Amino acid sequence: MLLKLLALCLFTFLIYVPIAEARIRHYKWEVKYEYKSPDCYKKLVITINGKSPGPTILAQEGDTVIVEVTNKLLLENLAIHWHGIRQIGTPWSDGTEGVTQCPVVPGDTFKYQFKVDRAGTYLYYAHYGMQRESGLYGSIRVSVRDNFTEPFAYDYDRSIILTDWYHNSTYEQATGLSSKPFVWVGEPQSLLIQGKGKFNCSSSSLTAGTCNTSNSECSPYAITVIPGKTYRLRVASLTALSALSFQIEGHNMTVVEADGHYVEPFVVKNLFIYSGETYSVLIKADQDPSRNYWMTTSVVSRNSTTPQGLAFLNYYPNHPRRSPPTVAPAGPIWNDRAPRLNQSQAIKAHHDFIVTPPTTSDRVIVFLNTQNEINGYRHWSVNNVSFTLPHTPYLIALKKKLHHVFSQTPPPEGYDSVNYDIYNVSKNPNATTSNAIYRLGFNTTVDIILQNANTMNVNDSETHPWHLHGHDFWVLGYGKGKFDMNKDPKNYNLVNPIMKNTVPLHPYGWTAIRFKADNPGAWLFHCHIEAHFYLGMGVVFEEGIDKVGELPSSIMGCGPARNPPVQSNLQPQTQSHMSLDATDKPSSIMGCGETKGFDKP
């Protein structure tokens, strides 16, 4: 009888327990230029299926996401990165032009395919030159597995992305940055909340029709809330330049998630957020329901001319476009660093979700962050090496052993920390450019110490948000001034450090992180400020390249393997119907693989 009952129980269990079956989330995107007015100023914007921000990818932990992207950008290529997705087993789907793939040319369709193996808040965006700034970005929201209970409760789930917005094109910006003398892109014209801002059209002399504040495309973004309910608001930043503070008038925010990891909850009035970071905050609609409230974002860490970005927290059933009766509250003082450092230090792993880091590391690399000049060109550098991308993506070069396509001289493990003055302008006369990479022992534990310093301007040190592809890392600590290798590691948080994929390096400070080099591939680690990475502020890590599976041919199609060297002994031919193709035959370089060759028929 007992056995029978047990069998029945088991049977019931087998029937009723939902099976967590992973699904395929299949998207088809067409990417093109369209005229849009996100901040009332009309300019070319890169859209996905007609929208910027693009569609939100909704998936469940364990699902496979397939995105087929068709490039309709006229003359321009693209690549799309899936920020926070570790691409375990699919390093070729990381979408990092020059690192994991050649760019996708116009007319082509590229298929990204990867598993979203952990619930959380992630992002996608163009990762090709400074293309992200043109509007190709969006959210990835991965829900938890069935029957999994998150360590906090809420009624509804909402996402917003904060961005800054330039009126000139990425071509104009990039051309200025790589000019001699350097032409700085300047401060952004607007801050956008979920793709909407409001430029003061009367502030500059504009051609009629270019700027129109009554355009519905730039009506303020509104999140509608039902009084009494609790909202999970997923806030992400994808600014090109700006560090931000985000606040909701009259409402506290409880931080519960950071970069896909549960946070030991803490309450903020201002959420400081850096480009590449994502947070979930809980807000309760517990204020006077007869009105709407401001949601604002403003620039911190730079003395910016960019006005704050505005949106509405709309209490149902008020009209979502009804302006709050108050003046939008100002953000925090831009140059008050203490609360920003405090917030960084306040973020710990939730006590039920601690992933304990290894107590020691196998390798410690120190990255001095400097701005410098090399041959008259402005650069950003790491240990005075300004990073340049090779023409052949590292993943292909490494896997195919094309060692000639990038420098094999190992980049420096640190800098002259005894003598370097981080508080003053340094000439850094030994600064160079290089495309060399850091090769990490597979499954080793690596510590990175990010060390900030003065820029090329007196009394100036910037905030750099560093993003690591293919991994999460433990945030071991933050500090002021120069990192002390003897003293500071003793204060590392090895008990409940948060794991993240993006971390700020505060002005004149240091940030220490630790990660396991356990994901075969080639992975970028870089400052998430578009112009900074464009000017060389990044490095590439290789680990376990021999464990990477066969590369799909779709990622290939660029680099020197396509072009045999010119043969200097070429003789002119005199027949009128000469055939010159012999000189274009694959040379010895191409013997080890042609990125574009047809197989011989």
Add this chain to the structure above:
Amino acid sequence: MLLKLLALCLFTFLIYVPIAEARIRHYKWEVKYEYKSPDCYKKLVITINGKSPGPTILAQEGDTVIVEVTNKLLLENLAIHWHGIRQIGTPWSDGTEGVTQCPVVPGDTFKYQFKVDRAGTYLYYAHYGMQRESGLYGSIRVSVRDNFTEPFAYDYDRSIILTDWYHNSTYEQATGLSSKPFVWVGEPQSLLIQGKGKFNCSSSSLTAGTCNTSNSECSPYAITVIPGKTYRLRVASLTALSALSFQIEGHNMTVVEADGHYVEPFVVKNLFIYSGETYSVLIKADQDPSRNYWMTTSVVSRNSTTPQGLAFLNYYPNHPRRSPPTVAPAGPIWNDRAPRLNQSQAIKAHHDFIVTPPTTSDRVIVFLNTQNEINGYRHWSVNNVSFTLPHTPYLIALKKKLHHVFSQTPPPEGYDSVNYDIYNVSKNPNATTSNAIYRLGFNTTVDIILQNANTMNVNDSETHPWHLHGHDFWVLGYGKGKFDMNKDPKNYNLVNPIMKNTVPLHPYGWTAIRFKADNPGAWLFHCHIEAHFYLGMGVVFEEGIDKVGELPSSIMGCGPARNPPVQSNLQPQTQSHMSLDATDKPSSIMGCGETKGFDKP
């Protein structure tokens, strides 16, 4: 003794007669965006080695030209066409994106290599979307073989290219053209003579620093002449839109060459020139040498707002920037068609250089030129078929027999000439888009009748300059109104027709040409107006594809062969380190050739 003398003579002959040894002309070009102010308005310009127009290619008949082009255009691809060079034996070097090659991605170096087998005045420029408008263009000047005497005499040889110039980018223009509703790019802001113009900076509200009439980059172009000398002036047009008249104050011009062919000389005061055409004119510096003279160019055939372009004919030793004492003379009346048709009809082959055409043709194709609307989008069409480029270039598709990548339905050989009213707006409800091509019997003789018609505006018919790649054609005749297949061929000039590669189709008129399909390859024939070809005004001819040699791998790297079809039966995988590369393996489509696959290791 006689024998000895003869031997000595022969020996002397062998020593002193220069041997016409073909040389290699090797160029290395770096193509990038730079800020330039060609008409005083600062904007991004595509430069070659820092210059726009780019360097002039100087070669001698029979030489081989090699141009290694490195793309530094940030996110943008490129392709360069060598206009007027027939690419005999090297159809893959024609530089026509979508027809003969995939575009060259940033970072890559592409090697163009071809023989310049006939002396004359030719051009090069970007042939990718509307990229030509961004400033990537220049001259090719091929001199005659040693000891060859041209049928006219001159002291000095000079080249200029006429262009029109927009202040917005090709991205902005193209996005407007392909929008619904259609947004017309409008008239160009300036006309440039050899890359220099003068925009009226005070005519619009511009940001400070954007427009500066005292910028030396926009000082008028000057050709310095020595009094009494005769100059060969090679005049070419590469306008995006405009038909032009060119004139030199107080100086007649004797037309002696057109598109690389000697012309029976005739004298003009206004040289009408259409985009893609080149002419050599002789001018004698026989006027009052104490002053300079205006060279001007102005728009004809459109009621354009674009002001005339100005340059100086500078009589040595006057200062080259000294403005002529006169008001720049106005050009001809824009809508007086008679002198334009007269000039077209006046151009005949020089009597010593007649290439007699075949007296009959094997095939006659009539091309009705119309503007129309398809699914709400504006197009230009040929026989109501608007041409679209496939993703796989035709040369690759044809040679590799990838017949699925473009339509195999033959495009129409003509139109309903009995019932079509060329003088009125037609709705053309049956207009379609297609990427089908015309396959020509190898070595057959083909006649093309270009037939003009009314546009979508009442009382409007435009001038279309049609350019044929890979061939010269005989110009058999021009006429007004509808071509009459029974009557008009009787008046063809089969005696001394000029050969050209670009020919105007005048408003409401027809133009008849004949060519031999004797050059194996895939060749574009299209209206040379950027926006018109962009909107579908072109066709492709294939001939002798089986005689084309092995294609260089460098032209490949785009198109559907790169992307296998999505497999609908894909199952999600549950291992955490899953490998998805199996789903990216070449599919059956790729079995016939992968544009980007590495050979299997």
